[in-house]
């Protein structure tokens with residue numbers, strides 16, 4: 422039985438149904454995520470892109486001032502739109518480094534191997550297709566160099582807030598003293614701005630959520646009637662937690678393999694968390710999980726933070 426099937430059956434059997442957000446990213450999901458990133462309401466990519474494109478020199482210098490040679494391991498690299506600015510600057514400086522993009526989506530890694538060599542012919546590139554920490558271990562097997570881990574796009578926000586510190590402890594346990602990490606955090610801001618980013622007018626976020634049901638139908642032989650579900654995003658400014666649900670608009674049954682799941686009209690399937698943070702919270706994460714905060718890079722609106730931490 423595939424891990425995807427195991428996780429889907431577990432999530433739909435829970436008293437409060439859920440599906441894990443890491444399964445959004447098949448080829449169709451990757452393409453819809455590109456549309457989300459380009460739509461006017463989705464500010465996180467634009468803010469982080471501003472940091473990487475306007476402060477490229479400063480970012481690169483943090484690494485080149487410290488290390489003669491190193492590896493960049495990017496967890497959940499996606500299309501590397503932001504990191505490419507840093508990669509280009511490092512290549513231009515003739516820095517000795519290898520780039521290991523890690524992604525659970527096979528399509529993402531294939532696309533990066535097609536896209537990056539023509540743009541940066543001198544880049545040493547080794548894509549790794551799989552889960553974050555398994556592939557970080559794989560990168561360590563391939564080279565003993567100092568590691569610089571990128572974890573951008575506020576991907577950390579897709580983990581429940583009470584598990585974020587565990588994630589950073591786990592990350593730290595795979596690294597050595599002196600290694601660096603660069604983490605993107607989407608910061609708390611006007612709740613209306615945040616909610617709009619997950620409820621765009623063109624409906625890309627809606628399509629992204631519904632695509633998960635289509636993927637279950639396609640890859641696991643499910644029979645979700647996708648038209649019987651509506652996208653429902655929420656944001657709680659006190660906790661900073663943004664959540665997306667799919668709401669069943671009718672009483673219905675869904676079959677996957679030998680299992681049948683029953684949904685009442687109005688019942689929800691939780692699909693995604695996008696946590697928003699305060700700067701203080703991010704410093705506390707670092708200090709509690711074996712890192713020392715070194716640098717903070719903000720966009721001009723101070724909506725997004727790229728923090729660089731050193732492993733102690």
Ligand SMILES: C[S@@+](CC[C@H](N)C(=O)[O-])C[C@H]1O[C@@H](n2cnc3c(N)ncnc32)[C@H](O)[C@@H]1O
Pocket residue numbers: 443446466496497498499500501502523524525526529551552553572573574575576
């Ligand atoms: C929200 S996208 C962000 C992409 C990119 N970092 C950015 O900032 O634009 C998340 C990416 O992480 C990947 N991903 C999600 N969960 C993962 C996991 N557990 N292990 C490896 N990759 C994962 C997805 O396939 C997707 O490409």
